[in-house]
Amino acid sequence: MKISVGRGSCGNAAGAGEIFELLENGVAALGVDCPVSVVGCIGACYLEPIVNVLSRNGETRTFVKVTPDAVAGILQYVASSQQSAAAAFEISPKDLENIETQQRIALRNCGIIDPENIDDYVAREGYAAIEKCVKTMTPEQVIEEMKLSGLGGRGGAGFPTWFKWNAARQAEPAPFPRSDSCEQTSARHDGSHKALNKKYIICNADEGDPGAFMDRAVIEGDPHAMIEGMLIAAYAIGSDEGIVYVRAEYPLAIVRLEKALEQARTMGFLGNNLFGSDFSFDIRIKAGAGAFVCGEETALIASLEGERGMPRLKPPFPAQKGYWQKPSNINNVETFANVPWIIRNGGEAFAAIGTENSKGTKVFALTGKIANGGLVEVPMGQTIRDVVYGVGGGIKDGKNFKAVQLGGPSGGCIPAELIDTVIDYKALAETGAIMGSGGMVVMDESTCMVDMARFFLDFTCKESCGKCTHCRIGTRRMLEILERICGGDGREGDIELLSDLAEQIKEGSLCALGQTAPNPVLTTLRYFRNEYEDHILRKKCTARQCKPLLTYTIIPEKCVGCTLCVRACAFGAISGEVRKPHMIEQEKCTKCGACVAACKFDAIEVV
């Protein structure tokens, strides 16, 4: 018998730590042979804490939303194998189906293996792919296999992975044209990069989109998949040094990655002369300080070099001149996690999944007004509807679907009328949104699209590195315009001003952050222009989110004069005699909504 507890960041946040301890102590008290182990996130964050019990006959029972009270029941099951024990916490068939019908490649081990135990990974064909590469394939063949797979960069752009690898492989370490300054930069480094044929593999784990946590889940749940992916890339391009650039805000991921690296070294999967060949590779971790722009590869390199995280001009591309001016290949965590599967199963198997121009699967982080929030991995070619109403379980509280925001602050929204858009780089781009790294924020009828655009602009504005004029000042000005629209001070002409400025920011910014920052505004302007007009011209927020535009009034016919609202109002804005309709004084009303919550007669109208 074996128990595993989902202890990704999501599980821990839901209380998995306490459950884990209770189970460990309980099992010890029972005196049965039943190890309690840790697994990562299976994706169903909305069901955390999740406990799996693998019984002697190979049957697995999954308990969800496990509370400390439920532990006794689970222990009873462990002790007695009684099916009735803890039955109330057993996963529903629908939820189970949602997990089991996903097609999991990148997340294949997440929530299943113990990320802190390399044996678990090895037991599921771990490190077989790199061994296959080293022992049976030339680097060119590896790249060819990647080409066959059609894997595109999962960080957002979907650029063919094989192409980057090939470019880095082909790159000749050439002397830098401005030798004087090269000397200067070199002086700040330890000197190992001076080796003439030095190349780097960099893993971009600087996951920064609000509402995106795919990479975190992979590192927390299956770090070796990423490590093995990096090994294969290193073998393909001819690199002996890898760096994982990971946000310092992911402490659990860093701890698990450190353990995984250590175990991989001990097991001989990292280090010199791997698998008896002359291929050597090791990986170090660089914790980034959490600047969104450092997810941009040239800014990431600047940050790695100890410089301010600001994008640099391309060309030269990192594959030609990257970290310390050496050829460097940068891929995202999810991209690397796909690689071992591709090598083991062949590029063609991967390419068999998906659409004409988007191959394989994609992991999405479902957040917002979705019933089943969490991570899902679906094949390319499914529709937004499949995701939202299929694995996503539809909209929370039975409300109506309004739109999804794809690609975080760099992406755009897709409205309800385009819900049948297929998940495919090209098809998504045509809507004005982007695939992005996989953040999918679901919005229902109570979401104000202007406010949503304001939220994302606020994010990019703060995360702009400050280098380019258009991004630095332009996003700020866009935010100010959106703030005044949401604040009821929108002016005629603001829509035009916003779209003009948006175009200029796209034209004038160097990196993707600036070039994509206006997307949330542009797409909401495209699909929800009427909401902007309502805010500006009619001073109304139909989603009732923008407080300055709301008016709270009491409907006299419904008000019974119970005085509940009077007591709820902290600002003394409501007055009236008992058993007679009350009134709200607009000057005093702060639109906090306390009266609406207090009223039992639905007598307060918000317009």
Add this chain to the structure above:
Amino acid sequence: MTNQIKLTINNRECVGESGQTILEVARRHGINIPTLCQDARVEIYGSCGICVVEVENVPKLLRACATMAADGMVVNTKTERVYKTRQSALELLLSDHTGDCLAPCKLACPAQTDCQGYVGLIANGEYGEAIKLIKDRIPLPLAIGRVCPHPCEDACRRQLVEEPISILALKQFAADLDLANGDVFTAEVGESTGKNIAIIGGGPGGLSAAYFLRILGHDATVYDAMPHMGGMLRYGIPEYRLPKAILQREIDGIEKMGVKFYNNTKIGRDVTLDELRGKFDAVIVAVGAWSSVGLGCPGEDLDGVIGGIDFLRDVDLNDKVFIGRKVAVVGGGNTAMDACRTAVRLGADAVYNVYRRTRNEMPAQEIEIIEAEEEGVIFKDLTNPIEVLGEDGLVKAVRLQIMELGEPDELGRLTSTPVAGQEETIEIDTLIVTIGQKLDGVGLEVLKQTNRGTIIADEHTFQTNIDGVFAIGDATNKGADIAISAIGEARRAVSVIDKHLKIEQLTIKPQYLVKTDKTEADLAHKEKEARAKMPHRPANERKNDFAEINLGLSEEEARREANRCLECGCLDYFECRLIKYANEYDVHPEKYEGKMNHHDQKDDIPGVHRTPDKCVLCGLCVRLCAEDVGAGILGLVGRGFETFVNPAGDMHECSDCGKCAEVCPTGALMKQVEGKAVPLKK
């Protein structure tokens, strides 16, 4: 080894070398691509977004500073798309850029005289340079330095500390010193164009027009009705304020530039506009406003009732002007004060000033009112003549209606209304009326007039309804104004005429400038220093003669006074690339008005004045210091909109080289200098 490459920029074939950027190749071929953040000494950076260009078959705009030129590339630097992106970059930068491109004094001067410039030069002891700078805008500084009502001082920001700089006195100081050194300085005459322009009227406007025309190489001929040149400066300003001999020296200087003068030649009497139009390439009408406005009450035709300017003119033309013992002067302007004080000097026992409001509301300069009072002028505030009483056709007395002040009118002036039933009658021998001047339009009937009887001249081009005839000064539009306004118009009219004669396209574009409003609190840290007072002769002495009353500042006083200048105008104005481009790209940053960053001025880099609010974050200082100098003492702090430049490294590394200031495209970093850093056009 370098390879030659050929590319097309703006349909021109350009040859470059591989490894050169588009910007470098374009520059080599004289094609200017604007940029704020590029410098050959540092790595390519590409932050400002202004050097963008379009390259055929490339969907994105490219930064010319960062894009390597390639063989066969087709580059366009002048498309609408390029223009818009550059414009928006500049507008965004300007929306977070504060300062004063030009000092308030310069902006207030109708002739845009660089007051900060010459005050600074005087402070530095560079008097010769100071007079040159003054004469760039004012051909008659000896006169203007004495009589100008100095809008510059009214605008001077030093008054937020205590009192404005004595800019007028400093101008007189520089001009007097120039005169004392021999002939007055005059600008160099331009190479002859063979064009000849007639100027009708030899007052400040006409003489200035002649001066500026000669600088451009055009011939100038001035016709004037009076026996001497100078116009109102001569016949409207009393000797004690502006001695004729001094004015004459200045006029002589203009004549020496090759200007032809014809006196006693009145338009419509001795010469006609048609004749002049036939003989000359252009005509400038600068006849002034020489007719006094009448009182409009019974008795105004009596002998002894005289217009103010007629009176002042007569005093200049005749040795003896009979005014009797008691004189009343009606009006509250500078001419009224001139008339009062002239009457005092002619020996009147009692000189009354009759004004419908009070001294506080008078348009005359305060110093004139004070000095008039010192000289014994009796101010009859809140009175208005309603009838002039006479005997045998001669003035005997004037009936005055007592007035009271009411609410401000739409112009903000307090209204004055009669107090019913209250009157006063004072006995007088002469009544001088200084309530306005108007055009004597004889001989100019073909020129269209406003309904107030002035010649209509376009406010930008000074063109009248008659082709080739331009009009400036008191005779036009709003009517009589101060001399410096006519001088300013003269200069602008000459530049229009110059273009007109050269058949060049005339574009009128308002100049874009960055300005701030300062309050006393902004300048609270400034130490107070007393304003220099113009020394003058005591009242009991000066009121008996017409000798000049102002004695002028000593050199020591002048330099001390000039050193009080706060140097409000940006020290980088003439080199600033931001303002240069702003005017090239017709910017309207007000549409992006929003939050602005603020950091106090600091001098924390040795030898450098730092004004962070002018920084455009081009990063040149940071990069040059790190990459070229190798000191690396500057860094970028913060993120996004709040990013700013700050010394970050070891200040001991700073070699005081000042390269950061040199490379700064705006006035954010300026090298410190001894004395005043006078921004001058190179």
